[in-house]
Amino acid sequence: MFCFELFNLKMTVFFQTGKFSFIRKCLNAPICNSIFLRNYSDPVKKFKSFSDVIAERKAEARRSLVVQVNSDTSFNELYGYCSKYASIKDIHHYRNSEKEHFMLIEFETEDNVKEVLKACSSHQKDVDVMAIESPFLWFRAAVNKKEKYSCPSTKKLTIKDGIEPVDDDVLYDELLNCETVTQQIQHLYERTKLNDLGVRLRFMVARQFELIFKSLYANVEVQPFGSSVNGCGRMGCDLDLVLSNVVTEEMSDPRRRLVYQENWASAAGLTSPHPGRWITNFPLTLMVLFFLQQKRKTGFVLPPLKVLVDRAGKEDIRIAEENINCTFLRDLNKLPQEEYGQCSEDLHTLLLQFFEFYAQFDFQEHAISINRGVPIRKPNALPLYIVNPLDQAMNVSRNVSYEECERLRLEVRNAAWILEEGLEGKKGDDWGVLRLIERKDSRGLKQLLRVGNSHRLVSVKDLFREDDEDVPVAKSKKTDEEMDKNVKEMSRVNVEKKEQKIKFKNSQIASEVFRIRRNKIV
Known part of the structure; x- marks a missing residue:
């Protein structure tokens, strides 16, 4: 989430398909597409802060319901039935992996959701299960067959089969017919990215967990993080959720003498903050950001984090747990244009340069730090050292083994060789990015x-x-x-x-x- 908030410049990816080992992970890291396509004569883009984006998505989830239906033809009856009790904004249709049909209904207000649940929801007497309050329901057949519901002819499904994954063979042919590698990269991203409905459903799941946990814990919130919200997500990717403790000054009043007990698993040492010996998406994301901070002949794409820290105002002050300073400029509209987006290379060239940069990077002597934007000397002998941007005394890749670091060097070198061939303009049955991802x-x-x-x-x-x-x-x-x-x-x-x-x-x-x-x- 940090990377999206830090560089909320319509973050996108080189490309991703999710089925191809290490190179796919490298290519899943975010990159600023709007910068690549921006001409200096274009109007300045109005940026939206990360906190505003999250707030909007959470508000959408609070005024939405997900209803299982018989098919997409249930739209008219479902719309007619629910619109009797509340104002409907949009209805999105999708199918799960079992080909069951669902519709996500977004109402105009949160009160509309409460009104519909109060007037329309029920329990099943003939099923011996414990029902829970939830935004996930199903639409059963009408008891009175004479009762018909319909919607105005002007109302249509916002989207049908909204999360249907692209067919691999179809995607392969589409990529094969692209004109350039840059077009391949952009097309692959557009066809496989996590779309609007995919993001909505992730916040609905977070909403469901939040309702459950609120019956157990005081003052908590659940929200997605990682690829689901930072622009790196692809269709079908996993969902990362974080359970946060929300404590206001009123809640922590020292005059209140009865204090709630704390999350037991952490206190007992049953959880561990350390992943396996493989590199994960967060370090790879930092590697991409670090590469984009490097100055080249045509300029650079992103500034060092230090620039955003120096430009932070009083409204940007954030102090997290354990006194970790998370203060940096959040309103990127205040960032001068000359501080970012000076690079004019296309996606093909940048991707090749990314692989070449790390194929030649001295991992033995240097560490990666997006805070400074330049290589720094490693403080210890760990195989890979990537500085945590918010806690600079921590190495986010300390789990990576020597063998995996060597594999990183080998894979980026091989990928650079493959992409270098593409610069010659030759097209075969596996040209461009297809050589990197075809399995x-x-x-x-x-x-x-x-x-x-x-x-x-x-x-x-x-x-x-x-x-x-x-x-x-x-x-x-x-x-x-x-x-x-x-x-x-x-x-x-x-x-x-x-x-x-x-x-x-x-x-x-x-x-x-x-x-x-x-x-x-x-």
Whole structure:
């Protein structure tokens, strides 16, 4: 949430599909699309603060209901029935993974929701379950068949099948027919991003949990964070929720002597703030922001956080738990235009530069800090050090192992080689970003066996040579059948030598084989 609030410049992504291991995570990090497409003659964009966006979404959820229906044709009757008791603003239709039909109804006010629930909701006598107060209901058939409800002809569904995911094959063809890599990146984002209805449903889920927890805890709120609200979300992505304790000055009056007990699991040490040994989306997001702060020939995209801290006013002061200072400029309309968006490169060039930047970055000696916008010396010997922008004494990537840091370097290097080929303007059946994300076996295998770019292909048998003789590297002209035969041969060699220690020509080839084995591709 911090990154969106800090750089609320209509955050978007390079692209994301959610089905492709490490490179997909790198590409899922946010980037400012409005800056790329903005010309200096364009009018200045009016920015909306992150807190305002969250407040609007929460207000939408409080005046909305989700109703399970028989089909999208239930719209007329549902609208006619509910509009008798309250004013309806919009109705959105979607289907879940089980192809069940639902409609999200947004009313004009919160009171409208209360009026509808009071006049229309009921319980089932013939079902032995405990009903709960909830904004999620279902619309049953009318008892009196003669009673008909309808809506004006001018009223239509706002959207039908609002969260239907794009078909992979259709998306592949669309990307194949794009003119440039930049168009591929933009199109992939537009076709897979978390849309308005997807965001609404996430806030409805948060609303449901909030109603449940309020019966257990005092003064709490539940809201989404991460990709669901920072512009990085894709259709079908998971939902991260945070339960916050909202305490006003009145609630914390020291003259009140009866004090509520505190969340037991944290006090007992049952929860842990540390993730696994893999890099996560938050560090990757910081890596993207850090890259965009680097000055290049055509300028830079984002300023260091220090610029926003220095420009903060009294209204921007925020002190979080444990006295963490979260103060920085929140109204980006006060930020001069020359402080951001000076870069004129297209998405293709920027994405290539992102991979090249981290392929050459000295992770052994330097740390990443968006506060300063320049590499700083690492305070310890951890493999990867990315400074927490709000608590600069903390490394948000301290969990990342040495092996995963090496894999990071390997993957960004390989991605840079692939995108560099795209600059030549050649188009095949897997050109541009398709080489990075395509997972079909025939193309995926070629990519995994590729060491470098097109003139760095090696023979499968060379991976398992036990001598240190130099092997000439030449461009491969093998067909798919020959490559499949080589894969089978490699698998046979694996079985025959499973008790032997395989010697590799160099560490680079060893890393490639280790990656292939770990991913169980071969």
